[in-house]
Amino acid sequence: MRTHSIFRLLPLALAASLLAGCAVGPAYNVPATPAPAAFKEAAGWVAAAPADTLERGPWWTLFNDPLLNQLAQQVEVSNQNVAAAVASYAQARSLVQEQRASLFPSVGLTSGVNRSGGRETDSASSYRLSIGTSWEPDIWGRLRAGVTSAKAGQQASAADLAAARLSAQGELAANYFQLRQSDAQKALLATTIEGYQRVAQITKNRFDAGIAQKADVLQAQTQLANAQVDDLTLVRQRAQLEHAIAILVGKAPAEFALAPAAWQASVPEIPAGVPSLLLQRRPDIAAAERRVAAANAQIGIAKAAYYPDIGLTGSVGTGGSKVGDLFKASTMLWSVGASVAQSIFNAGATRAHVAGAEAQHQAAVAHYRQTVLEAFGDVENQLNATRVLAQQQVLHKQASEAADQVEAQMLNRYKAGQVSYTEVVQAQATALSARRALVQAQADRQTTAVALIQSLGGGWKASLE
Numbered sequence: 042m043r044t045h046s047i048f049r050l051l052p053l054a055l056a057a058s059l060l061a062g063c064a065v066g067p068a069y070n071v072p073a074t075p076a077p078a079a080f081k082e083a084a085g086w087v088a089a090a091p092a093d094t095l096e097r098g099p100w101w102t103l104f105n106d107p108l109l110n111q112l113a114q115q116v117e118v119s120n121q122n123v124a125a126a127v128a129s130y131a132q133a134r135s136l137v138q139e140q141r142a143s144l145f146p147s148v149g150l151t152s153g154v155n156r157s158g159g160r161e162t163d164s165a166s167s168y169r170l171s172i173g174t175s176w177e178p179d180i181w182g183r184l185r186a187g188v189t190s191a192k193a194g195q196q197a198s199a200a201d202l203a204a205a206r207l208s209a210q211g212e213l214a215a216n217y218f219q220l221r222q223s224d225a226q227k228a229l230l231a232t233t234i235e236g237y238q239r240v241a242q243i244t245k246n247r248f249d250a251g252i253a254q255k256a257d258v259l260q261a262q263t264q265l266a267n268a269q270v271d272d273l274t275l276v277r278q279r280a281q282l283e284h285a286i287a288i289l290v291g292k293a294p295a296e297f298a299l300a301p302a303a304w305q306a307s308v309p310e311i312p313a314g315v316p317s318l319l320l321q322r323r324p325d326i327a328a329a330e331r332r333v334a335a336a337n338a339q340i341g342i343a344k345a346a347y348y349p350d351i352g353l354t355g356s357v358g359t360g361g362s363k364v365g366d367l368f369k370a371s372t373m374l375w376s377v378g379a380s381v382a383q384s385i386f387n388a389g390a391t392r393a394h395v396a397g398a399e400a401q402h403q404a405a406v407a408h409y410r411q412t413v414l415e416a417f418g419d420v421e422n423q424l425n426a427t428r429v430l431a432q433q434q435v436l437h438k439q440a441s442e443a444a445d446q447v448e449a450q451m452l453n454r455y456k457a458g459q460v461s462y463t464e465v466v467q468a469q470a471t472a473l474s475a476r477r478a479l480v481q482a483q484a485d486r487q488t489t490a491v492a493l494i495q496s497l498g499g500g501w502k503a504s505l506e
Contacts, residue, residue, distance in 0.1 A: 065181050065348065066341015069334050072406045074413040082424035100494050101214055103309035104487065108302065109217050112290055116209045119291025126198075126205035133191070133198035140191040143184050146176035151358075171358025171374075178353065183345035190338035193331045200328035203499075207324060211495040213289045215488045216282050221304040222484035223279040226477060228301075230272045233473050237265040240452065240469075244462060257462035264466055268473070306483045308431075308490050322498030323416050329409040336402040343398040346391045349383035419496035426489045434486060437479040444472040 101113040117123060150172050158164030179185055241261035247253035287297035359372045384391065451468035454460045 065344045066186050067337060069337045071330060072333060072409055074410050075417070077417065080417075080421060080424060082421045082428065100499055101210065103494075104214070104305065104490075105307050106217075106305045108299075109214060112213055112217065112286065113210050115290040116213055117206060120209045120289055121291060123202070123205050123209055126202040130195070130198045130202045133195040137188065137191040137195050140184070140188040143177075143187065144179060146174050148172065148174045165362060167360065167362055169358060169360040171356050173354065173356030173358075175352060175354045178351055180351060181345040181348045183342050186338040186341035186345070190335045190342070193335035193338065197328040197331035197335065200324040200331060203324035204328065207495055207499045209289055210499075211491050213286060214491045216285050216289070218484055218487040218491070220279055220282040220286065220299060221302070222480060223275050223282065224301045225304045225480050225484075227272060227275050227279070229473075229476055229480060230268060230275065233476075234265065234268050234272065237261070237268055237469070240465070241265050243456070252458070253462065260462055260466050264469065306487065308486045323496070324498065326409075326412055326416055326498075329405070329412040333402065333405040333409050336398070336405040340395065340398045340402055343391070343395040346384070346394065349381050352380045352382075354378045354380070416496065420493070423489060423493035423496050427486070427493055430482060430486045430489055434479070434482040437475070437482045441472070441475040441479045444468070444475040448472040 099110070099113065101109055152168075152170045154166065154168050156164060156166045177184070241258070241264075244253055244257045244261040248255060248258045283297070283299055284294040286299065287294045290297070355375075355377045357373065357375045359369070359374065448465075448468045448471070451460060451465045455462060455465045
């Protein structure tokens with residue numbers, strides 16, 4: 042009879058298993074986004090292909106700076122924002138494993154001993170040992186939707202980790218190039234200050250000889266002092282950049298220093314057609330799309346509340362007044378059960394929950410589309426800046442060379458008594474401004490190249506086949 046009772050419950054378990062494919066959530070489709078035929082600011086566009094999981098490669102090596110390569114590698118190991126993103130990703134992976142575990146039966150072992158007695162009764166002991174299992178068949182797909190949502194969250198966390206790495210590496214590169222620009226500006230000012238000191242001495246000698254006016258001496262001293270002030274400003278800016286780099290590589294500023302070094306002002310070229318291919322590699326786009334998938338799964342979880350929860354339980358155990366009784370077949374007890382629970386009235390709470398999940402999905406879709414639009418805008422901006430800055434650098438170089446010639450001519454004419462010292466000062470100020478503008482243009486091209494790499498998702502070394 043007991044065996045027949047067990048077999049009468051087996052069809053219920055089998056039916057529950059077969060119904061497990063009846064998921065009530067909506068099927069997921071990647072939301073449509075704007076897909077322009079070409080970038081406005083670049084020619085040679087190639088149709089984009091999803092490639093956010095491709096290996097980016099060490100993009101910073103494109104700048105041919107060994108020290109930058111060394112610092113960028115330290116970011117991945119020691120940067121605390123990256124470390125936090127790594128921990129968040131590990132947490133997301135654990136959540137996926139936790140959700141997957143809910144698809145399987147849980148088995149538990151219980152044991153106990155109890156001793157009781159009274160004034161008129163002898164004390165006695167009782168022992169029990171049982172093993173039980175419970176399982177909630179995923180008939181309506183609620184548990185699988187939870188797994189899907191957690192997995193999408195894990196993938197979004199992985200994209201967030203990639204974004205954190207890219208952000209830290211990009212910030213490091215930008216700060217490093219600005220620091221090297223400060224070194225170049227300081228070297229430029231050092232040469233200029235030496236020249237101003239010589240001119241100031243020449244002016245003083247001419248004044249002592251009665252050839253120049255006192256105003257010429259004062260102008261020379263003023264110009265020299267202003268250049269020295271600019272040099273001290275660069276000292277302060279360089280220190281701030283050095284401290285920022287120290288924090289990015291996970292070190293206290295007091296434990297970190299970068300000695301002045303020659304500036305590698307190289308700027309990598311962008312291969313034709315690559316921007317469109319790599320746009321889909323942006324980790325923020327990947328993260329936003331995965332969060333849409335997670336929100337879509339939450340709709341299925343909410344809709345599953347319209348349907349009853351079915352649970353299956355079973356247990357086998359023994360008991361007796363002696364430990365030896367636990368191993369006797371005559372004391373063996375078993376039980377098999379099934380339960381169904383259905384909410385009859387909850388004042389529209391389930392409907393509100395579903396509506397909230399659908400609204401959350403719509404918000405995630407809007408955020409995803411906005412992220413894509415901003416990504417296209419970022420790339421367009423950086424492509425435009427890259428082209429314009431290259432043209433400006435050529436003009437700055439021409440202006441600097443012309444200003445240098447004017448400065449030399451004015452100084453020679455002043456020595457010959459042909460022009461006033463005011464004209465010399467103006468020529469020197471113009472020449473210094475032109476030289477510094479040229480250095481700034483070179484640095485701007487490098488930082489813009491970094492920004493372009495970030496807007497493309499990081500580097501151009503992955504296979505494009």
